[in-house]
Amino acid sequence: MASKKPQLSVKLSPDFDAYASGEMDASQIRCALCTNAPCQCPEFGTPDYFELIDRRHSRKGGGR
Numbered sequence: 001m002a003s004k005k006p007q008l009s010v011k012l013s014p015d016f017d018a019y020a021s022g023e024m025d026a027s028q029i030r031c032a033l034c035t036n037a038p039c040q041c042p043e044f045g046t047p048d049y050f051e052l053i054d055r056r057h058s059r060k061g062g063g064r
Ligand SMILES: [Zn+2]
Pocket: 031, 032, 033, 034, 035, 036, 039, 040, 041
């Protein structure tokens, strides 16, 4: 039986490894949501925010 790694429900930034190993400052990490560093997500709860979430979750490519 192969032991599975625990699956994280949180989507980590592609730069998280560098941050975890101390090579990168937290402010340099690209946000997993907006992919900007530092994070430039719209304010939580705003229509822009939900639109961004929507875009990240549905990878239809290009939107409508
Ligand atoms: Zn962000």
